[in-house]
Amino acid sequence: MFIRDRVLSETLGVRMNHVGTNLIVFVFFIGLTFSPGCGEVFATQVSQAIEQAKLATVGILQAEQLEISDNNYGLPVSIRGSGIHIGGGVIVTARHAVERSEGGKFVIPDTIHVVTDDLVELQAVRQGANAYLDVAVYHLQGPELDWPKAQVAFAEGDVTYGDQVFTVGYPLGWGPAINFGTTGNPNTFLPTVHSRLVQVDMSVCSGNSGGGLLNQRGQLIGLMHAIIQTETQHEDRRCGRMAFVLPGPLVQRVVTTVLAGKVPGFSVLGIQLQTLKMGSRWALVVAKATGPSRHAGFRKGDVLLAINDVLITTAAQLKNYLIERTEPGQVVVLRIQRGDSQELLSVTLGGS
Structure with missing residues (x-):
């Protein structure tokens, strides 16, 4: 109908x-x-x-x-x-x-x-x-x-x-x-x-x-x-x-x-990304790590692959995941490419 x-x-x-x-x-x-x-x-x-x-x-x-x-x-x-x-x-x-x-x-x-x-x-x-x-x-x-x-x-x-x-x-x-x-x-x-x-x-x-x-x-x-x-x-x-x-x-x-008398808050990862072409594909590359991501060990040049096993291809997709599926203080696991190897980094999210 x-x-x-x-x-x-x-x-x-x-x-x-x-x-x-x-x-x-x-x-x-x-x-x-x-x-x-x-x-x-x-x-x-x-x-x-x-x-x-x-x-x-x-x-x-x-x-x-x-x-x-x-x-x-x-x-x-x-x-x-x-x-x-x-x-x-x-x-x-x-x-x-x-x-x-x-x-x-x-x-x-x-x-x-x-x-x-x-x-x-x-x-x-x-x-x-x-x-x-x-x-x-x-x-x-x-x-x-x-x-x-x-x-x-x-x-x-x-x-x-x-x-x-x-x-x-x-x-x-x-x-x-x-x-x-x-x-x-x-x-x-x-x-x-x-x-x-x-x-x-x-x-x-x-x-x-x-x-x-x-x-x-x-x-x-x-x-x-x-x-x-x-x-x-x-x-x-x-x-x-x-x-x-x-x-x-x-x-x-x-x-x-x-209505519960609280201020709406959203998770903060503290990472600035840029899109770079690597071979035939575009990749999300860390341009700057601050706050939670810096404490977790992110470095400039790391390639972001996934968060909690969810593949991430755009910065908007990452931002949306953080807003809709996480809370401040939650621990998330991000998979990155660093050089020739992949690594897992655990991050305790901050709040906005």
Whole structure:
């Protein structure tokens, strides 16, 4: 069973020729043994999941409201990003969706304002944030009756290739808009964040940042992080047909740590690598060893082969392994090539 779409940039609120929006959703039911009512039941379940996600989504308001002209598709407020309610008044969003520039530095504000699906403006207080994973956690203030009327839960497990997904958010400050797509490579790396990202084929714009990516059950499987720009209406308004999402398990790890009153920490190996061509293959070579790796005996010129018997071919892969599969203080074993022989080095990881 799949949900597919033909959602173009114009469905996100603004079209190049200013024609109205069109959202077309096609539902396909694939199989040989479905009873006549099976597809209808599934479609109803998906529809309910989308409605709950819509109710759980909030818009992140600009710190200073801009002059907004009257129109028939937007809100009379300036929305810079999206967030999602996971219950108990907790809002999860992208760190960069709330960052502000103060004195030449980017800071995470102690308080933000959000708007709910039923147009209630609420203040939210920061609980914690993490630059490694571009995640920020806030708690809503005010009467609970004014909080979002729904919440979403994290999915168990991770996504894989070809999963049918959707997001709810405020692209270009308009919304809430609902966009559908398909997961591509779940192990993509960009220089904008330290962890891996999930590539999603989906039309999104600036303003979707911080919104939830959900599966067909309405479970949270990631946070919208970045796009590859393919269309531009104005210099500061960008849309793309390929999105990159922070994986749900990593987001959940940050949220759980923050709500426990702790600071999210990640393992540090203390090694700088460079990629050099050795014969017909490219290899990861130690350029500098500091901290834990220096104490373990790493030397400049060592070739990194594996960590805990997992082959490592890129620096991003090593970084992702450390973030997702280790904890500060844990001992890991790295296999290296030194000269003509291979050696095993045990390292006690530091913390960020």
